[in-house]
Amino acid sequence: xxxxxxxxxxxxxxxxxxxxxxxxLDAAAESFATHGSRGASMRVIADAAGMRAPSIxxxxxxKDELLIAVGKRYFAALVPQLQAASRMPGTGVVRLxxxxxxxTTVSMTHxxxxxxxxxxxxxxxxxxxxxxxxxxxxxxxxxxxxxIRRGQADGSLRGDVSPAGMTWxxxxxxxxxxxxxxxxxxxxxxxxxxxxxLCTVLIxxxxxxxx
Amino acid sequence: xxxxxxxxxxxxxxxxxxxxxxxxLDAAAESFATHGSRGASMRVIADAAGMRAPSIxxxxxxKDELLIAVGKRYFAALVPQLQAASRMPGTGVVRLxxxxxxxTTVSMTHxxxxxxxxxxxxxxxxxxxxxxxxxxxxxxxxxxxxxIRRGQADGSLRGDVSPAGMTWxxxxxxxxxxxxxxxxxxxxxxxxxxxxxLCTVLIxxxxxxxx
DNA sequence: GTCTATAGGTAGATAGAC
DNA sequence: GTCTATCTACCTATAGAC
Numbered sequence: 001x002x003x004x005x006x007x008x009x010x011x012x013x014x015x016x017x018x019x020x021x022x023x024x025l026d027a028a029a030e031s032f033a034t035h036g037s038r039g040a041s042m043r044v045i046a047d048a049a050g051m052r053a054p055s056i057x058x059x060x061x062x063k064d065e066l067l068i069a070v071g072k073r074y075f076a077a078l079v080p081q082l083q084a085a086s087r088m089p090g091t092g093v094v095r096l097x098x099x100x101x102x103x104t105t106v107s108m109t110h111x112x113x114x115x116x117x118x119x120x121x122x123x124x125x126x127x128x129x130x131x132x133x134x135x136x137x138x139x140x141x142x143x144x145x146x147x148i149r150r151g152q153a154d155g156s157l158r159g160d161v162s163p164a165g166m167t168w169x170x171x172x173x174x175x176x177x178x179x180x181x182x183x184x185x186x187x188x189x190x191x192x193x194x195x196x197x198l199c200t201v202l203i204x205x206x207x208x209x210x211x
Numbered sequence: 212x213x214x215x216x217x218x219x220x221x222x223x224x225x226x227x228x229x230x231x232x233x234x235x236l237d238a239a240a241e242s243f244a245t246h247g248s249r250g251a252s253m254r255v256i257a258d259a260a261g262m263r264a265p266s267i268x269x270x271x272x273x274k275d276e277l278l279i280a281v282g283k284r285y286f287a288a289l290v291p292q293l294q295a296a297s298r299m300p301g302t303g304v305v306r307l308x309x310x311x312x313x314x315t316t317v318s319m320t321h322x323x324x325x326x327x328x329x330x331x332x333x334x335x336x337x338x339x340x341x342x343x344x345x346x347x348x349x350x351x352x353x354x355x356x357x358x359i360r361r362g363q364a365d366g367s368l369r370g371d372v373s374p375a376g377m378t379w380x381x382x383x384x385x386x387x388x389x390x391x392x393x394x395x396x397x398x399x400x401x402x403x404x405x406x407x408x409l410c411t412v413l414i415x416x417x418x419x420x421x422x
Numbered sequence: 423g424t425c426t427a428t429a430g431g432t433a434g435a436t437a438g439a440c
Numbered sequence: 441g442t443c444t445a446t447c448t449a450c451c452t453a454t455a456g457a458c
Contacts, residue, residue: 020423035334039249042452051424054453058423063452093418119247119330151417158419165408166417172387173380181333197376205416206362206377207304208369231441253434262442265436269441274434 021059023049026112029070033115037067037123067120068129074113075136078106082143092151097199099147104174104195111178118175141167173198232270234260237323240281244326248278248334278331279340285324286347289317293354303362308410310358315385315406322389329386352378384409 018026027048031040042063046053060066085102088095107114121137124130144167151157157166177194229237238259242251253274257264271277296313299306318325332348335341355378362368368377388406 036247036250039247041450043450052426053451054426054455055424057453096417123246155419157417158415161408161412161417166412168387169384169409169412173383176379176383176386193373194376194379197372197380200372201377201380201413201416203417204369205412205418206307206368206372206414207416208366252432254432263444264434265444266442268435 020049020051020055024051024056024059024066025070025073028066029073029110029112029116032067032070032120033112037063037116037120064124064127065129067116067124068127068133070113070116071121071124071130071133074110074117075133075140077110077113078103079136079139081106082140086143086147091156092147092154093156093203095147096151096157097203099144100170100174100199100202101195103170104177104198107174107178111180114175114178144170170198170202173202231260231262231266235262235267235270235277236281236284239277240284240321240323240327243278243281243331244323248274248327248331275335275338276340278327278335279338279344281324281327282332282335282341282344285321285328286344286351288321288324289314290347290350292317293351297354297358302367303358303365304367304414306358307362307368308414310355311381311385311410311413312406314381315388315409318385318389319406322391325386325389355381381409381413384413 024045027045028040031045031048034040042053042056045066046056049056056066060069081102082099085098086095088098090098117133117137121133125134145163148157148163148166152159152163177198235256238256239251242256242259245251251274253264253267256277257267260267267277271280292313293310296309297306299309301309328344328348332344336345356374359368359374359377363370363374388409
């Protein structure tokens with residue numbers, strides 16, 4: 001009988017340079033975003049994090065808590081950036097472009113966190129522990145609305161479009177930018193170029209500029 | 212012993228006015244779009260279609276084939292409408308708005324088919340039987356690119372944005388329109404107003420009109 | 423804090439009666 | 441073409457050794 005059968009073998013599965021909880025969050029976010037929270041399995045997440053499934057439970061109490069932790073990490077990165085961008089000087093249209101670029105930067109730095117939140121927020125928002133996620137989401141929406149309303153007030157943004165409609169359009173575009181599948185394999189345009197498309201077309205429209 | 216235990220009881224689960232295959236497709240599309248293809252279960256789909264899970268297999272060979280069938284129904288509705296809109300007369304910018312309204316109408320008539328395709332296309336595109344979905348997707352993209360290129364050629368659309376980038380932005384916005392959850396629960400804008408928001412902002416931009 | 427072993431539940435899919 | 445009964449596989453989570 002081989003002695004190795006009773007001891008952990010050398011499996012180069014993980015990246016031991018980061019701490020276990022972060023490796024688990026990274027793996028979970030990618031798995032949630034790619035396969036959905038139900039389609040993601042603790043065993044696959046553990047494999048990607050360089051451990052066995054039960055070890056995850058030393059860091060997170062359940063799969064749902066893991067999902068909520070991904071959301072908290074996402075908003076912890078996003079909210080300060082949105083707040084900072086919303087406080088920069090300039091007319092409303094300038095502040096809106098700053099906001100778009102700040103949000104896009106965060107969501108493309110943490111693409112799987114963003115996609116996990118977008119796809120699963122509605123499923124977890126009523127669970128215990130998710131109250132802060134709902135609050136952070138509303139805080140972000142409030143920032144977008146405020147910047148757009150001020151742009152309409154100072155005349156640099158058109159007034160005949162609702163702030164909610166504008167916010168909705170921008171947020172969805174950012175979501176598509178964060179999705180590696182949609183970004184590269186379907187449309188084949190570099191992501192950075194799409195950010196410029198988003199800003200250019202949103203601000204100035206698809207017609208030729210003649211102002 | 213109750214005789215009813217051995218016979219089907221009266222369960223008002225279905226809508227017997229449509230045929231079984233269509234009821235299954237409707238239920239599957241909603242379930243796929245809401246919970247993802249892995250999160251959707253054949254039992255829940257069957258319940259919504261007014262039957263038991265094994266009965267689905269009299270109409271579709273597997274869950275994957277059901278997913279592909281949803282995609283085929285979506286493109287069967289979308290492709291002819293896009294082709295018809297792209298053949299209408301007018302300058303490029305007029306044809307582009309026709310295209311946006313045609314695509315939006317189809318995607319809001321079959322919102323769950325649209326969302327299922329967007330979220331799951333990458334997962335099924337390599338499976339046997341899914342070749343026509345990939346081909347139809349590329350056919351749709353080609354139509355958008357052609358209309359935008361002609362608009363750039365006749366000067367009615369700006370030339371400094373790539374057709375691929377414009378297509379990506381428009382498609383993204385239509386996807387958000389098709390999502391009932393995000394439309395109502397997060398932003399709370401009437402859907403019909405959002406279609407106009409989409410066309411207005413995409414064509415004329417977020418700045419005040421001063422041409 | 424990691425592992426093996428496993429409990430308890432639910433998934434997709436099939437068999438065969440009617 | 442629908443059903444009940446059931447198979448096998450996989451899932452989340454726990455127990456307990458080390």
